[in-house]
Amino acid sequence: MDPYERRCRLLMCAHPPRFRESRGEELLSTLLDLQEPGQIRLSLRESFDVICGGLAVRLRDRPPLWRWLLYRTLFVRLPPKYRMWARDDIHRRFYIFRRYYGPLGTIAYAAGLVIVIFFDEEPFRALGITLGLGLGYLMRSIGAQKVRRRELARYGFGPDGSPIRPRPDEEHSR
Incomplete structure (x- = not known):
């Protein structure tokens, strides 16, 4: 890959992932033709x-x-018009962090940090580290992929983000 193509691909990161999947090669070939x-x-x-x-x-x-505020704070489902945006959001790097560390994880980390900073005695420091890091890590690792799969299924996507085809009995009901 030459430097020109590498720079074109870097600039294409401004487009959402679904656009790059469907039309990325077309845009890249146009830029290379220029x-x-x-x-x-x-x-x-x-x-x-x-x-x-x-x-x-x-x-x-x-x-x-x-709608974005309701989705981010109360995890309210978005209308079908925004399902592709929701898929991209669920696949983002910090989605699991937001989902898990929303209320409880943030409290655990903050409590652990406060204990570690303000208490010099060894038992308190160990408690802060255990509470903040241990509980936070467990909350993230226990069900991160499960949550991601469940949320993708809510919007009609498979675990990899591909659309799920409706079952034959569901096609007639639409």
Whole structure:
């Protein structure tokens, strides 16, 4: 991979993952067709256009603020219109952290940190480390993949994020 293609792929990260999956190669081939002989990077204008296009796609597919707040704070299911955005959100790196460490995990970590900082005696320090790190780790590792699979199923996706085909008996009921 030459430096020009590498920079094009880096700029394409401004687009959401589902766009890169479906149209990423098309965008990349268009950018490679624009390359002039000896050119090692896109022009400032082309870079700006790729980034602005990606941000526009991200903002267009995002749920309204009030739905987003309900989804993030109370874990309310989003309407089907935003199911692809929800899939991308569930696959993000910090989804499990938000889901698990929302209320209880944050309290455990904060309590552990307070105990470690303010109490110098050994039993309290050990309790803080155990509470903050141990409980927080257990909460994350015990059911992280289970939660991710369950949430993807709520929106009609398989564990890998691919759409689940409806069963034959469900097709007629629609």
